[in-house]
Amino acid sequence: MIDIGVNLTNGQFKNDLEQVLEESFASGLKAMILTGTDLESSIECLRLCETHSEKYPNQLFCTAGVHPHDASSWTAETKTELRQLLENPAVVASGETGLDFNRNYSNKEEQISAFEYQIELAADSSKPLFLHERDAFETQFDMLRNCRDDIPQAVVHCFTGSKEALFAYLDLDFYIGITGWICDERRGTELAGMVANIPLDRLMVETDAPFLLPRNIDPKPVSLGGKSKGKSRRNEPRYLSWVIKKIAECYGMSEEEIAQATTSNAQEFFQLPNLNA
Numbered sequence: 001m002i003d004i005g006v007n008l009t010n011g012q013f014k015n016d017l018e019q020v021l022e023e024s025f026a027s028g029l030k031a032m033i034l035t036g037t038d039l040e041s042s043i044e045c046l047r048l049c050e051t052h053s054e055k056y057p058n059q060l061f062c063t064a065g066v067h068p069h070d071a072s073s074w075t076a077e078t079k080t081e082l083r084q085l086l087e088n089p090a091v092v093a094s095g096e097t098g099l100d101f102n103r104n105y106s107n108k109e110e111q112i113s114a115f116e117y118q119i120e121l122a123a124d125s126s127k128p129l130f131l132h133e134r135d136a137f138e139t140q141f142d143m144l145r146n147c148r149d150d151i152p153q154a155v156v157h158c159f160t161g162s163k164e165a166l167f168a169y170l171d172l173d174f175y176i177g178i179t180g181w182i183c184d185e186r187r188g189t190e191l192a193g194m195v196a197n198i199p200l201d202r203l204m205v206e207t208d209a210p211f212l213l214p215r216n217i218d219p220k221p222v223s224l225g226g227k228s229k230g231k232s233r234r235n236e237p238r239y240l241s242w243v244i245k246k247i248a249e250c251y252g253m254s255e256e257e258i259a260q261a262t263t264s265n266a267q268e269f270f271q272l273p274n275l276n277a
């Protein structure tokens with residue numbers, strides 16, 4: 001299993017990061033891709049990968065980018081520094097980037113220009129895009145269609161959109177990242193109903209920890225109404241198997257088949273070194 005989206009530099013992991021890492025790899029994860037969401041966090045993610053590269057060789061990688069929410073923080077230096085970060089072999093994708101017109105923490109123009117530049121960085125570095133999109137499908141899709149031939153690949157992380165959006169992204173031959181959103185019996189049913197349309201060679205999985213704790217975890221952590229000793233509603237990479245379990249049910253396949261397919265997809269997509277070596 002490879003978790004393609006974890007936010008390990010989030011403050012919720014500040015006090016027990018080492019234990020979280022240990023438990024994640026003990027749970028059967030082969031590798032994790034840490035998500036960089038602004039310049040500072042991208043640098044922090046890379047530092048975390050580097051300081052742990054001896055203990056966990058070829059197991060920790062990260063993205064470098066600026067999330068649409070943070071697009072207003074963009075400066076000329078951001079460009080130069082992101083470009084430099086992408087030269088590092090542990091940095092395996094440009095992003096998280098894209099458009100989010102849901103809350104508009106940064107205005108549309110800022111989001112679009114930061115996104116444009118990160119597309120350029122993907123093209124120049126020959127590294128794939130790690131995409132975020134919310135309530136901005138049409139604009140985002142147009143931008144991506146126009147640059148499709150310039151970028152090596154892209155993954156739509158934490159996909160929660162419509163069936164039309166799913167097929168449109170698949171038409172561009174993009175990969176789709178599925179989180180524990182699919183395990184949510186209240187808001188994830190639409191996604192659960194359509195997920196099996198994703199060809200098995202375009203599917204990847206992620207926890208988005210510490211967010212989106214899968215609601216199918218059994219026994220349930222305390223925060224989901226269970227009696228076991230959970231610390232909080234914090235999600236962790238070791239819960240990735242619950243996302244895989246739900247996806248396997250939707251495909252009518254075994255968990256092992258989903259785990260194997262998503263692992264080899266992530267390995268190829270992010271061009272990870274041989275994880276068994």
Ligand SMILES: [Zn+2]
Nearest residue numbers: 096132157158
């Ligand atoms: Zn996102």
